[in-house]
Amino acid sequence: MKNLRQILSSPYHQEDWISFLKELFAHNSGTGVILQKPQRIELPKSEKVREAYELGSYETTEGRLIGIYQVNISEDMLLYRNKVGLRQLMKNIYKYNVDGVLVVFVQEKKWRLSYISEIIKEVDEKGKIIKEITNEKRFTYLLGEGEKIKTATDRLQLLVGKELSLEDFKNAFAVEALNNDFFDRYKDIYEDFVQHITGVRYEKKGNKYIENKKHQPHPNFDGYKDYKDYPMPHPDSETKLFKNREFQNLFRGNEKAVRDFVKRMMGRIVFLYFIQKKGWLAVPKGKNWGEGNYNYLYQLYKETPREDQPYFYEKYLVPLFFECFTDKKSESEINEFRFPYLNGGLFDKTQDQHFDKVNLPYSIFTELFDTFKSYNFTVYEDAPNEHTVAVDPEMLGHIFENLLEDNKDKGAFYTPKEIVHYMCKESLKISLLSKIVPDNNQSEKAKDVITKIIEHQPLNEDEKSYVKEKGNIITTSLENVKICDPAIGSGAFPMGLLQEIYYIKITLQQLGITTEQTDAQIKKHIIEQNIYGVDIDAGAVDIARLRFWLSLVVDEQLPQPLPNLDFKIMQGNSLLESYQGVDLSHIGEDDEVLMDEQMSFDFGDSYKTAKQLAVFSKINKEQIQKLMNEYFATTENKKVKLKEINNIIEGKIHTQIYLEKEKVSSLTKEFFKKFGLKSEQDLKGKIDLGSISEKGKEYKKYLANKKRLAELDIIEGELLSFQTKIERPYFLWHLYFKEVFDKGGFDIVIGNPPYVSTKGISEEDKPLLEYEFNFSDDLYNHFFFKGYQILSNKGVLSFITSKTFWTTQTKRNLRDLLLSQRLEYIFDTGNPFESAMVDTCITSFSKIKPENNTLLFLDGSKDLEKPLRYEVTQNVFIDTQNSVIFKPTEYNMKIHSLYGKKVKELYERWWDKISASKNITKYSKELEAYRQSLQPGDIALLGCLTEGGQGLATANNGKYIAVRKSTKWAKNILESRPKKLLEVVKRYKTSVKVANEEEAKDYLATLSEERIATLFDELKETFGRDIFGQGYIYRLIEDDEMADVETLTQDEKDNGIEPTKKFYVPYDKGDKDGNRWYLETPFAIAWSKENVGFLKSNSGKKGEGMPVVRNPQYYFKEGFCWTNVLNPQARLLKTN
Incomplete structure (x- = not known):
């Protein structure tokens, strides 16, 4: 009998597989029944399925039944394209009720082993089926010739000879473990490369990445681990010793530039692993595309001569990246080996042209290629219910959004797949229904049919007829829908919508409503006509484009040049369409119209000249859209076309600045005219004579305008310089996406905006946001307003964000915006992110007036997959004080x-x-x-x-107030205490000896919480009450240190608790921002007799450190913390 590894790496043989199944269940007390002769299953006639067999069954330890089957499918059937048909096929195969299925899909030399779970959703206490579900989950291994089978072998081997539960089967096919393992190893290799060049490594401490200096930047070749200069010949000279200065010389000491370079390099290698999977690398002369070397990259690395190994990047990867895939000659059949021409894009050398000779150790490449060799790669991106146990393109998004430590500063977090697909499906459904039933009278039939199509469920004959009746509307809607993610990250949401639109178009083709197109043609059209995205991080844009390219490559039978996505998925600051006070939002409009309607008064005598310049700019404006559309499919002279586009944009910038200058200049001329001035000398004379006051408003305004004119020259230079840079601090929405705004805006705006609070926004950026939006707040608030601005009438917006806007005072403007539109649904998703310390919700609204709207409210905070559902009228929230949003429970x-x-x-x-x-x-x-x-x-x-004023103020929170260790607030204290201690140690002479934050952290770790509190108390007493910052709380207590408020006597409530008993009671110290409406307080106050005696006897006395005790009749009452919501001065002690 063949061993398992041999079985999985060979073409499928029924006898071998049955032998393994018998071995698998041999020691399971007869719970596994493998049929001696597989039973053929009669199926309806189909061109896609040849035959199906029942191989046996297995009863799990819970008494649940697993059916075991084999399905032989035709060579041309694409499983990922036939989800509805596959689901229907499996229903025909189940001859009895099963709880799970182990099935082999055989397709020539390749085969798939799938485990289908959750076929039955609910059973009663006796195991009887109460309710079936159709939304089962499928987990798949790719097996057969050329596939990596290590994971499948290891996982299946663990099942042999074991009493198996449903969970055992699911774990054997778990994709999360593989993804996490791959990500961890990928990240380590990434850090190795970065550390080699910079000497710095980012390492995770708690929930943050900390920069650790490991050594000075140096080559660190194999075998040299002591980080000394490595004496070896310089690549350009046989005599010149190589001493590493590349960090300073090549990267100018910029660590971010190094990280971006390494990310691009590794991204290119991963991309080529996917291309390699297609059989398109090193195709031998006389062979067809698809018959290339499936192990080319590993062999390229492994067969590198020893003398070339130190230069592996320079001599092998650089030519491969920047010559093979960007030169059409690489495809020529006269070559000994052919490579596909991919039309630049990812392999454009512009960003990395100075890094050819960067020195990277062969040892790290060894680690990289050995790691990649052990994983299977698939070019298919899975849906939430379809999981291939292999590295797929979505992993690139996961890597991007979780790998780079600077993304945490930007608030970028990887959105779980289930949430992405839910938001995409719902947004597309709402958008389609608004077109099919434009009067908003959404018929149940329309909703049911569109839902079925989007959920890939089979249609009955009546529903098929309805789709054919509405075919033109559906087709036109899909052709014209404009979709944008203004914080695109790695492209998860637009990629999800690409897949959804693709599947609907396949359905329309299958129903004969549209003409047949290849999968690649469909997807290319969607990318060209429907998808747009922007991100502030150029690295994110690279990854997003990469995923879209891969989505095209997967369906091509022959290599095709990849489209240029430079003007589809773009870098820029989505929130700003201005720069340094210069409004750039009109740069794509008809300048002549602007002049006539808005600016003729401002320019006075200069109006005629400015108008002529504007007319010239209008001509170029019409040309730029034509050039950008052509650029998408350009394969030749790309740089020439790009230069043409940039020249026109530069002309537009010149025009805008000229108009701005003329406007300001006309104001200075008015000032001179009013006071009869001909020169600056005249002005000086009148100031000396006192005719013009230097303190007067008009003179100050003149100086401001004069300063602005000088600034505009600098701003113009900076704006022009940005045209040649990778990253820009603004985005020209109305120029780059002019064709969209000419038709009213985007139909779908979707995404996961950054989770950056007001505190995380730089002081430089706050006035820019205020200029653009008239307020400055958490970034997600601004993204809602930007999303609303770029949304078309009746368009739908769907964001997943923090849910702090439900009640927070500072988010009242956002609630007013949302409640002025038709809310489609709010979905409380709890905290679905692995690392983000934030509770989130999905909010979706259509740009339509609400008109007594009823919305769907889903509560998934406890169970994301089975949320509680409520229907609630929008007016409920409008009629609530401050228009707060709350869960509409009974x-x-x-x-x-x-x-x-x-x-x-x-x-x-x-x-x-x-x-x-x-x-x-x-x-x-x-x-x-x-x-x-x-x-x-x-x-x-x-x-x-109440009596006006503060209710209870201790005047020394550090001494009296503690935080319960079980709450989120405790984490902040644990992180801040070492910093606070270090600051005091540096400023004063203390007995504590710590040199840095790490030492302070280690020192505090040796102390008990009681000792830490005593230490901080003593330092305050010695050096001053506010040495740690006013009101800083450093005490942490366990929940079991809390007194039971229900059992306190009235005397204990009034005068304090004996120190021999538990004396901490719940306390709310208030919130000046009014952010807590109802929340279990994390704070506790030491309500001991000594403390209460001091507070009461010293209340209201003058002097530092004197407390306030007011309105004691409201102490120990259950209720809300109404700080700044009802009375900004009130404080209420709480018992919950």
Whole structure:
């Protein structure tokens, strides 16, 4: 009998596979039944399926049944293209109810082993099926000749001789473990390359990447681990010793440039592994495409002569990257070996032209190629319910969004596949329905049919007829839909929509509604006509383009030049269409129209000249769109066309700056005219005589305009220089995507905007955001407004973001925006990200007035796959105070119906009178009269009842307040304490001896929490109350140190708890931003007799460190923290 490795790496033989199955279940007490003779299954006639067999079954340890089958399919059947047909086929094969399926799909020399799980969703206590599902999940190994089978062999071998559960089967096919393993090894190799050049390695500490200096930059060739200069001949000289200066000379000491270079180099190698899978590398003379060397890259590395190994990148990879795939001659049949011409793009040398001779150790390449050799690569991107246990193009996105430490600063996180596909499907469904039923009277039939098509479910005859009836509308809608991700990252969302549109077009073809096209033609058309994206990170743009190229390569039978995506997926700051106060949003508009309508007054005598310049720019503007469209498919003279485009853009910039200068210049001329001035000398004379005051508004305005004119010269130079750079700090939406805005904007805006809070935005960027949006806030807030701006009427926007906007005061503007549009759904997704410390939600709205809209609210915070579903009218949120958003549970809706409108009315009546302590004093008589009029059961605002001012202020939070270790706040304290300690040690003479943050962290790790608190108390007492920063909290306590508030006596509540008992009680220290509406407080106060005695006896006394105790009648009451929501001065001690 063949061993398992031999079976999996050979063409499929039924006898060999059955022998393995018998071995697999041999020691399982008769729970596995393998039929002596496979039973043929009668199937409906099909060109795609030749025959199917039942091979046996297996009963798991839970008593669940796994069916075992074999299906022989025709050579031309594409499994990934026939999801509906495959699902229907498997239903015909199941002869009895099964909980899972182990099935072999045989296709010539290749075969697939799939495990299909979750065929039955629910069973009762006796195991009886209650409800079946059709959304089963399929996990697949690619097997047979030329496939890497190490993972499959190892995983299946673990099952032999074991009592198996459903979980065992699922684990044997788990793709997550493979992805994580590949990512970890890839990341280590990436860091090895970066460290070699820079001497620096980024290593993860907790949830952050920390830069660690490992050594000075140097060659570090094989065998030289002591990091000394390596004396060897320089590549250009036999006598000159090579001393590494490339970090400074080639990369100018820029670590980011090194990281980007390594990322591009490794990305190219990965891309070639996918191309290699097609059999397109080193195709021998006389052989066809597809018959190339499937192991070419590994052999190229392995067969490198020893003397060339130190120069492997320079002598082998550089020619391969920048000559083979960018030269049409590489495809010539006269060559001994052929390589595909791929038309530059990823292999464009522009960014890396200075790095040919960068010195990279052969030992790291050894690690890289040995790693890649052990994995299977597939060019197919999986759907959420389709998992190939192999490295696929989506992994490139995962690598990008999780690998680079600077992405964490940008707030970029990899979006789980399930969420991507849900958002893509729902957005496309909403968009299509708006076209099919434009009056918004969405019929159930339209919704059902479109849903079935998008979910790849079979249609009945009536539904097929409906699709044919609406065929023209559906086809036209798909042809014209414009999709944009303004924070495209690695391209997950546009790639998801590409796949969804592709599958719908396949369905339309199969129904005879559209003419037959190849898969590559369909996808190329979608990329050219439908997909757009922008990202601030050029590296993200590289990866996104790479994934789209791969999506085309997978379906080509013969190599084709890849399209140029330079003007489809672009680098830029999506949020800014201005630069240094110069508005660039009109740069793509009809300048002549702008002049006539807006600027003739501003320019005065210069209007005629400016208008002539604008007309010239208009001619170029029409030409630029034509050039960008042509550039997509250009294979020759690309640089010439690109230069033409850039020349026109430069002309547009010149025009814009000229108009800006003339506008400012006309204002300075007006100033001179008003005061009868002919020169600066005249101006100086009038200032000396006192006719013009240097403190006057008009003179100050003149100086500002004069300064602005000088700035505009600098700005013009910077704008022109950006045309030749890889990254730009703005994006010209209305120029680059002019064809979209000429038709009203994008139909679908979708994405996962960066998770950067206001604190993470630089001081330089805040005024730029304020100029663009009239406010500065968390970036995701700005992305909602930008998304709304670029969205067409009736277009749909879908973002996954932090859900802090539900209640936060500073996000009221965002809630007002969302509630002014038709909300389609809100999906509370909890925290689906591996590393992001943020709770998220998906928000989707259409750019239509709501008109008594009812939206879907999904709560997946506990179970993302089975969210709780609610329907709620949009007015519920509009009628709530501050228009807050909340989960419309039965309990919450009862509260809303009782208090929602009443509280809002009370706000409108009383807020101005209680919004500050001075107002409470001012309106004290009116408030007192109101209090006297209240009856038991009446609803009132707390601010109307309390004494104005702070409720409880300890004046020394560090001493009295602690944070529970079980809460998220504790993490912030653990991270900040070493920094705070180090700052004090550096500033004062202390007994603590630590030199850096790492030492401070290690030192604190040796101390108990009690000792740490005592140390910080002593340092404060010695050097001052605010040495760690005003109000800094450093105490951490366990949950079991908390007192049981329910059992406290009234005396303990009033006067404190004995120190021999647990004396910490829940406390809310307030929130000046009003961000917590209802939240279990992470804080606790030491409510000991000693502390309470001090607080009460010193309340209100003058001097530093004196506390305030006010409104004690509200202490120990359950309720909300109403800081800055009801009364900015109120504090409420809470018991929950």
